[in-house]
Amino acid sequence: MAAVTPTLPGVDFSNLMERRWSCRAFRDEPLPDDLLTELLATAQRTPSWCNSQPWQVHLLGGDALAWFRTELAGRVAADPLGVASDLPLPGGYHGVYDERRRAAGYALYQSLGIDRSDKAARAAAMMENYDFFGAPNALIVTTDKAQGPYGAVDCGAYVTNLMNAALDRGVATIAQGAIGVYAGVVRDLLDLPEDRLVVCAVALGWPAEEHPVNGFRTDRADLTDVVHVVAAP
Ligand SMILES: Cc1cc2nc3c(=O)[nH]c(=O)nc-3n(C[C@H](O)[C@H](O)[C@H](O)COP(=O)(O)O)c2cc1C
Numbered sequence: 001m002a003a004v005t006p007t008l009p010g011v012d013f014s015n016l017m018e019r020r021w022s023c024r025a026f027r028d029e030p031l032p033d034d035l036l037t038e039l040l041a042t043a044q045r046t047p048s049w050c051n052s053q054p055w056q057v058h059l060l061g062g063d064a065l066a067w068f069r070t071e072l073a074g075r076v077a078a079d080p081l082g083v084a085s086d087l088p089l090p091g092g093y094h095g096v097y098d099e100r101r102r103a104a105g106y107a108l109y110q111s112l113g114i115d116r117s118d119k120a121a122r123a124a125a126m127m128e129n130y131d132f133f134g135a136p137n138a139l140i141v142t143t144d145k146a147q148g149p150y151g152a153v154d155c156g157a158y159v160t161n162l163m164n165a166a167l168d169r170g171v172a173t174i175a176q177g178a179i180g181v182y183a184g185v186v187r188d189l190l191d192l193p194e195d196r197l198v199v200c201a202v203a204l205g206w207p208a209e210e211h212p213v214n215g216f217r218t219d220r221a222d223l224t225d226v227v228h229v230v231a232a233p
Contacts, residue, residue, distance in 0.1 A: 016167055023172035023203075024108075024128065025211035026135040030061060031204065035169060036137065039204075043162035048154035054147040055158045055199075058140040058190050065138055068189060073130035075185045084184035085198035087152055096221070104218050111216045125128075129178035135203035140179065140186060142196040155199045162202060172207035174216075175200050 036059065048054065059070050077081075083089075091102050106116070114121040132138045141159055143151040163173040178184060179201035186198045208215055 013164075017072055018165060020164065020167050021172075021214070022174040023205075023207045023212040024133045024174060025208040026133055026172065026203070026205035027208050028134060028136065029206055030047045030072070030136045031171060031219070032208070035171070036061075039162060039165050039169065039171065043158055045110075046154070046158040048157070049147070049150045052144075052151070052154070054144045054149060054151035055155045056142050056196065058142070059137065061137040065132070065136070068138075071189055072179070072182070072185060073127065077127065077129050083181045084186070085181045086183040087180065087199065091180065096225075100219075100221075109211070111212045113212075125136045126178070126192045129176055132201070133174060134204040135174075135205040136214045137204050138169060139202045139204070140190065141202065142192065143199050145195045145197050152197075152199055159200065159202055163204075166204055170206070171176040172203055173202055175202055208213050 025191075040059075041058070043175070046053075046055075049080050081222075109116060109122060109125065112121075112125055114125060116122075128134075139162070141154045145151075149152070159175050163175065166173045177200045179199045183198035192198070
């Protein structure tokens with residue numbers, strides 16, 4: 001039998017997935033424009049429902065990102081309860097979902113030396129989202145309203161491909177739903193039309209690898225908890 005030629009010679013994707021993590025501290029060093037363009041072009045190959053490609057991205061860097069993060073952080077701090085997500089938020093966390101959420105939160109706060117009872121320190125850590133964790137670039141990802149939940153699914157695939165393409169070039173990333181939950185502020189700052197829904201942001205840049213917040217890794221459920229092999233009746 002003829003040997004199967006790998007479609008992507010040289011790419012060790014499983015190794016990349018082992019290495020990936022959400023970066024929450026970046027070096028203050030801009031990414032080259034051509035690298036950003038390359039990552040966006042790779043992510044553009046993402047499959048979507050009927051190839052509708054509902055995503056659009058607003059790319060922020062330099063003075064524009066400086067302005068955006070100041071405005072966003074200021075408005076969130078002034079009205080922390082002014083949450084206005086375009087997409088429906090999780091209805092609640094129960095059972096394993098709550099356990100996983102708590103474990104991830106605990107690992108994050110522990111890496112920063114924050115005690116669980118220290119609400120002020122936790123709130124300050126949360127506010128780092130609105131500084132994009134110091135990243136030199138950020139993308140705001142939006143979907144077309146009429147494409148519904150599958151449009152958001154397509155955007156999730158786009159975000160994932162962009163993040164993995166970035167890591168493949170040594171660029172760290174984090175998806176940020178925390179930006180999406182203030183969609184009203186984002187819409188106002190970017191002058192988004194009503195038919196574009198804010199999904200999330202992605203902060204990206206070279207990682208500050210020595211920062212303790214980049215030192216922990218999250219677990220995943222066992223395959224046996226996730227995969228249900230269907231037997232013929
Ligand atoms: C759609 C999406 C939104 C997220 N939003 C945030 C966020 O707002 N702030 C944050 O610190 N992490 C955010 N994360 C990162 C998750 O917390 C992280 O992926 C999860 O805990 C697993 O950890 P890992 O990515 O390091 O493996 C988000 C991830 C996804 C996929």
